[in-house]
Amino acid sequence: MTINHMSSTVIQNKIDPVTLQVIGGALKTIAKEMAHVMYRMAYSSLIRESEDLGAGVFDIFGNTLAEADSTPMQLGCLPGYIRGFQEKLGDNQHPDDIIWNNDPYAGASHSPDVALCQPIFYKGELVGYAGATAHHLDMGGAQPGLMVDVPDVYAEGLILNGVKLYDKGVRNETLIEVIRQNVRTPNEVIGDLEAQVAACRLGVKRFIELMDKYGKNTVLSACEELMNYSERMMRKEIAKIPDGVYEAESWLDNDGRHLDIPLKVHVKLTKQGEELEVDVSKSSDQVSTAFNVAYSGALCVSVHSVLRSIFLDTFMTEEDVPANEGAFRPIKITARKGSIFNPIKPAALFSRANQVNTVADLIIKALAPIIPNQTCAGSSANIQFASYAGLDENNEYWVYIEVNEGSYGGRPGKDGMDAVDFSSWNTMNNPIEDLDMHVPLVCEQYELREDTGGAGKWRGGLGIVRWNRFLTDGFMTMEGDKHTVRPWGYNGGLPGTSANLIKNPDRTAEELPSKLNGYRFQAGESVQILVPSSGGYGDPLERPAEQVFEDILDEIVSVETAYRDYGVVISDMELDIRATEIRREEMRSTRGDLPVYTQ
Known part of the structure; x- marks a missing residue:
């Protein structure tokens, strides 16, 4: 299975660079405002304090135009959520609808991450979406809060796709009552959902105001050019590394039930020209617990996130590169059907964090020898x-x-x-x-x-x-x-x-x-x-001894570790420079060649 990125077709207006930057900044501000609404209105500490949420604006195909500065796992999956409910609803979308999707087989990250999206209509025409997602305390299911060992996705609780929480602005009280009767923390869940609704409403309002000010075609043309620009920048950076195949693998402890069986995670990167394929097909087969991964909503998000941080890190690039869908167009992600990263329904896939984090870490490991300054x-x-x-x-x-x-x-x-x-x-x-x-x-x-x-x-x-x-x-x-x-x-x-x-x-x-x-x-x-x-x-042994001593004073490193690993000698809580030089020379003469990796 691979992911495809669609491009919108709009009447292209020639946009001067200043207007392009102003519209790009406005889109970013819209997404940040949406997130702030959720921070301030949320009931649960997971959203209010931990900020386990995402918010952004998207084109009619679900392509990300701008996203808030919150968790990438909540942001990167929103295009999949939108495409998932589009397939379900088709044209049955209206102004002031609020559409629900938390189906991990239809774009969701995992079932407690509920996305609410509002279609944006401008003068009767669908022009995009405002979307907000958040991790909810409870969706019912076999265990309160989180779960690892459940038999299938149905045991994860309330899962819906393409269902309207608001239909043409009218709240679906039947759905609200279903939620109230089926989750363990109804007040928090419903309160957090309403915070997401408020964020979507604000995003739509601001996007329409932007079109009123600059015109629909100008805004949409700017959105397309901003995505094209991010794509060009990503292609430029990918092209700098040598063509070739780069691989790394590691192991996960177990699936949460069979505690003595480790699970393999294997990453193969194939770089050719300006494009990069990430293939995890040699990883473990899917498991019988919830320790599986949603392909679109979790695996792809993690891969995109780490590659963007490697190639377009803000500290390493002179130019600002908008966080939008364009940066992901040169990237292909492949996962074997029936593997832990692309399970077959109805396999459960609630607990996915450590698998995708391991994939991200292995991408860094595979690329470290060829771009050591970016890893x-x-x-x-x-x-x-x-x-x-x-x-x-x-x-x-x-x-x-x-x-x-x-x-x-x-x-x-x-x-x-x-x-x-x-x-x-x-x-x-x-x-x-x-x-x-x-x-x-x-x-x-x-x-x-x-x-x-x-x-x-x-x-x-x-x-x-x-x-x-x-x-x-x-x-x-x-x-x-x-x-x-x-x-x-x-x-x-x-x-x-x-x-x-x-x-x-x-x-x-x-x-x-x-x-x-x-x-x-x-x-x-x-x-x-x-x-x-x-x-x-x-x-x-190349770490300055004075810096090691500072780490000791800050209680980051012990005196014993300083001596054993750094060759730094401390006497009466004072740095002994001469003894350190002797100790380090002894260590260099006996240890042999240093390995590239140690584990």
């Missing part, structure tokens, strides 16, 4: 996605979901970034104050995972430690991985530290697997999440 060492490639749930004093569900931050590998000239989501995720942290105020959990620890980043000339980033305690009986589902694989070091850098999940670390500690599915905790019990830290880049 980094192995990153956490991981998302420790946790949901907590239980019943309150009224016997009603509370559900809390948090995204636990990973890190990036060391990169040329800079250390890896600490405590940030990798690649397709850009969510913010859930403040512990928000947790303490709203749900019966207490956060005992939330800090950087010290002394775990891979050593290197530029060290790997640190993940985090989060330790939460239940105040009532409850459930936890964990969508995690990287318990068995360490983030790779590059060009002599050392690997990072793998993940871990520990029950009751302050009592009789029990190591848990990377994936939990409705695991029961009693009041007073706790769980500690240790997120992977990333790999180092370059020879650790």
